[in-house]
Amino acid sequence: MAVLHHAFRCPVTPAFEETVREVLSAWDAGDHEKLSAMALRRLPRIAEREDIQAAFRLDPDGAVPSWLQPEFASPGLAALVLLADSFVPIPSLSASKDTNHYLLTTHLPVLGWNEREVQLLVRGDPIEVMLARHSVSSRELVASKFRETGGWTDGTVARTLGDLLSRLAATVDSGASPAVQESWNALRHSGAIDDARAMLAAVEDTDWLVTSVTH
Structure with a gap:
């Protein structure tokens, strides 16, 4: 089975901010029933989004409803379900070749990129990092054991990475x-640099870049 990279932009709009506030408010209050109910109500809306299902496996008939029950509900998975319908698909690191995300991970360090830069380009941070940016509470944002919640990279960081790739x-x-020279040629000839630049160019400063790698 192919290993594929998926990419989306998630615009930070008033609706986004309100959704994140609601998730964090329920979590901070320990109201897992509300967190569960909000996400379960939204889940059917994204059932027909084939791109979302391919990237995050949020099938209402699959395992997700179980992980959204009050005893298992987590802020990260709830936020993903509530926000996914606003995701805009953009070119991914698999646009021209399935293995290009792997080539970038392998060759960019040879070309001077550090581990953190590569991570933010290819896989991003856990969704809890995004939520923490909006949280004013000291309560820990416990990660879900359902880990298909994507990688999140701030839009301003994505634009900086795009500048690095252009150079x-x-x-x-x-x-x-x-x-x-070998690493540079590998990335150029495979189209990996072009794929990465196209992905990052589609992201605005006010977006989050959301990525996923599936098997």
């Missing part, structure tokens, strides 16, 4: 080591 795509130093 990288332009040229490689003629005096670079064979390893550097």
Whole structure:
């Protein structure tokens, strides 16, 4: 089975902010019944979104409803279900070749990228990191054991990564080591850099980049 990368932009709108506030308010109050009910009501709305189902497996007839029951409900999974309908599909790192996300993970460190930059490009942070940005409570945001909640990268960070990729795509130093030249050629010839630049170019400063890698 192919390993695929999926990508979306999640606009930070007043509706987004209200949804996040409601999730955090229920979680902070320990009202797991409300958290569960909100998410379960929304779940059927995304059943027909094939792109969402492929990336996050939020099938109402699958395991998700069980993980959304009050005894298991978590802020991250509830937020994903409530926000997913607003996700806008954008070109992913698998746009031109299934393995391009793997090539980027392998070769960008050779070209000077650090581990954190690669992570934010390919996989992002857990959804709880996004929620924590909006939280004023000290209560821990416990992660769901259902881990198909995507990787989240702030839009301003995505734009910075795009600038780094643009400079990288332009040229490689003629005096670079064979390893550097080999990695640069691998990313250029596979289309991996072009895929990454297209993905990041679709993200605005006021968005979150949401990604997923499925098997």
